[in-house]
Amino acid sequence: NKTGFIFDLDGVIVDTAKYHFLAWKKLADELGIDFTEKDNERFKGVSRKRCLEILLEMGGIKATEEQFSAWLVEKNEDYLAYIDAMDESEILPDVPKVLKYLKNLKIPMALGSASKNARSILEKVNLLSYFDTLVDGNSVTKAKPDPEVFQIAAERLGVKPENCVVFEDALAGIEAANRAGMISIGIGEANVLTAARFNFVDFTEIDSEFLNNLIHR
């Protein structure tokens, strides 16, 4: 009855949301759409394509397929320019501590992210080697809150869904984990992630006793 751990990327391992924001903001400005950091909250955990659909809805803009694809490419190129400069200093507090602890115990670990850029971000911040498998925006057909991303991760890890622990910062991600029958852990504000089984502000609040209790349930 082995336990597996699944980590979301943006908002859990690194704060790439600020770069997504800057890239969306630039496109929004070009299109004359008012776009704030608060609007960006709705984009967390949401696929690139869906984000653009929401942005265009906000501006009441109808796009041809060609325009739509071109804007997706433009946003991603701007985003890639930001993440190109990322390094270990951008890892969120105590994430390496938890990854190292679990790795030493040979616990199976997966990434479960909506991002198509997940692999290159993990390479930039030097955390790729901790993960047995990456399930990202390139491997899924249905976005969170659909449980697909975490179900694929569990399959690849060879761990039963009920024995998987999921760290998530987005409401849609918590819902996806719950729908998969997994143990959901909200990282961020407890009053936002109310559906999570456990809540922590960040990984500095997670100690070995808590992890051991999950592993030896």
Ligand code: B16
């Ligand atoms: P990309 P996560 C998500 O990452 C972000 O939270 C979301 O804002 C972004 O649109 C999505 O990845 C897709 O990212 O444009 O790089 O494919 O939280 O699921 O790790």
Ligand code: MG
């Ligand atoms: Mg996230």
